[in-house]
Amino acid sequence: MALSDWEESSTARVVPPARPRKLAKVPFVELADGRLQGVVSSGSDIGRVYVSSIAAGDYTFACSTNNNRACGGARGSFCNHIRALVSESVLQYGAERVARYLRVEIVNAEPSVQSIIGGMTNTRPPQGDSKAAAPVFSRFLRHLAYLELAPTTAPLPEMQWFPPTRAVA
Template sequence: MTYSSFVCSSQKNAAMKRDIKQVPFVELFNHRLQGVVSSGSDIERVYVSFFEAGTLDFYCSTNNNRPCGGLRGYPCKHLEAVMKEAIAAYGIDQVSNYLKVSGDASQINSLVDILNRRGTVKKEPTSEVFSRFLNYLRYLELETSNSPLPEMSWFV
């Protein structure tokens, strides 16, 4: 499988603007790159996806714990979107370091460079990731304030 090209700006660690409509939640947490991806066809469905640090094992399922139909032994488009948005949010150096991507770090310059070192499908419940996402959504209901919310630092 070939992955669509996504190369960061000339600065490898530069964070870029994220597409929060497609991927409203992405984080580096608990030895995973994990996130939530909006469904393109059903407004009530999201996909919960993760890559595990060290192995790059991955999984993707719906918010109802149904496996992603595009998950066929390699990362689906939802996993690719999570990786792309993580690189935009944190920079490729931080993502590759956090995931402990093998090989020469100077040779990891794009999404493809990470995904080509892929792991295997690791079916695990994604409820923890989805719960964390729902917990962050509660901040949208807070009254407007100029006080910082440290927990919202991922929401650039």
């Protein structure tokens, strides 16, 4: 069976964002581990970031600083960091995909940031703990480390654990 070009390459195919977005406010956003999660910059302190997440289905949310201090705005409802996370995720992935991933039922409207947040807040989401904060922040730091690498087509040593797909002649 012949492999396609991308299956034989050492790079992964990247899905382009739905719309361009600025990375200053929300530098990292992902749909992973059954959550919408990411890193959101503080509006008041340039050295502080928040790790925010919303669980798919029950919309349990958490928001804390990078050193695990609880967000003062996330007391019983979504804080501005979580709202910014949803907004940027819609730019990155598109409203339909975010709504589908979070399992938000949107009635009589096109999926949008407002309808997604409205669909989740109508169910009174519980505030959860920030167990996800450490792995999310760790992945964010790993992404930042890749930005410091010089552009090259040579293999990265940390990625060499992948088994070869075919014998090289």
